[in-house]
Amino acid sequence: QQQVKQSPQSLIVQKGGISIINCAYENTAFDYFPWYQQFPGKGPALLIAIRPDVSEKKEGRFTISFNKSAKQFSLHIMDSQPGDSATYFCAARNDNFNKFYFGSGTKLNVKP
Amino acid sequence: NAGVMQNPRHLVRRRGQEARLRCSPMKGHSHVYWYRQLPEEGLKFMVYLQKENIIDESGMPKERFSAEFPKEGPSILRIQQVVRGDSAAYFCASSPRQGASKEQFFGPGTRLTVL
Numbered sequence: 670q671q672q673v674k675q676s677p678q679s680l681i682v683q684k685g686g687i688s689i690i691n692c693a694y695e696n697t698a699f700d701y702f703p704w705y706q707q708f709p710g711k712g713p714a715l716l717i718a719i720r721p722d723v724s725e726k727k728e729g730r731f732t733i734s735f736n737k738s739a740k741q742f743s744l745h746i747m748d749s750q751p752g753d754s755a756t757y758f759c760a761a762r763n764d765n766f767n768k769f770y771f772g773s774g775t776k777l778n779v780k781p
Numbered sequence: 782n783a784g785v786m787q788n789p790r791h792l793v794r795r796r797g798q799e800a801r802l803r804c805s806p807m808k809g810h811s812h813v814y815w816y817r818q819l820p821e822e823g824l825k826f827m828v829y830l831q832k833e834n835i836i837d838e839s840g841m842p843k844e845r846f847s848a849e850f851p852k853e854g855p856s857i858l859r860i861q862q863v864v865r866g867d868s869a870a871y872f873c874a875s876s877p878r879q880g881a882s883k884e885q886f887f888g889p890g891t892r893l894t895v896l
Contacts, residue, residue, distance in 0.1 A: 768829060
């Protein structure tokens with residue numbers, strides 16, 4: 670059973686546009702939701718994270734929106750740039766257990 | 782402060798051989814996690830270790846796979862008698878000792894190819 674479902678699988682956005690990636694989770698015990706950015710040949714790097722006590726978190730051009738009742742969260746990238754082209758993974762974890770459950774990834778291509 | 786280091790970065794093995802993947806956590810980190818990433822898929826948790834202890838190996842296949850994190854030296858993920866299905870990227874992550882955010886920092890991965 671996949672604990673975290675991510676969509677879309679791939680996304681093409683024009684430079685300056687908004688990229689939106691969505692994730693849904695099953696386990697209501699999850700209490701930490703990060704997004705990771707991965708470039709080809711590299712390991713995932715933490716981009717931004719949220720806990721379920723807030724509905725939105727913004728860091729620069731990156732915003733997480735969190736809907737606890739729907740068990741969904743999304744990443745919004747404002748003013749998308751070609752340098753944002755990468756694969757993005759959402760993840761979830763319960764603080765009592767140290768393992769992350771990852772979504773299947775979204776390959777973002779920002780066209781110049 | 783060097784990040785998480787993994788070696789080798791690329792490893793080619795023939796079916797039936799053994800693969801040894803090494804991970805040196807960030808300085809001051811005593812928690813190590815191994816994840817596997819199949820092509821076009823997300824990362825799947827394999828095992829969580831602290832120094833000399835396996836804490837959670839619920840994601841590790843029961844046969845052929847083993848992991849250790851000795852008192853001295855890197856963590857090792859060992860795959861015996863590799864098969865083509867073991868071809869994947871294996872990522873190691875580390876987190877601080879205690880009282881921290883428990884954030885995990887990932888290494889660059891080892892890409893295993895089984896011929």
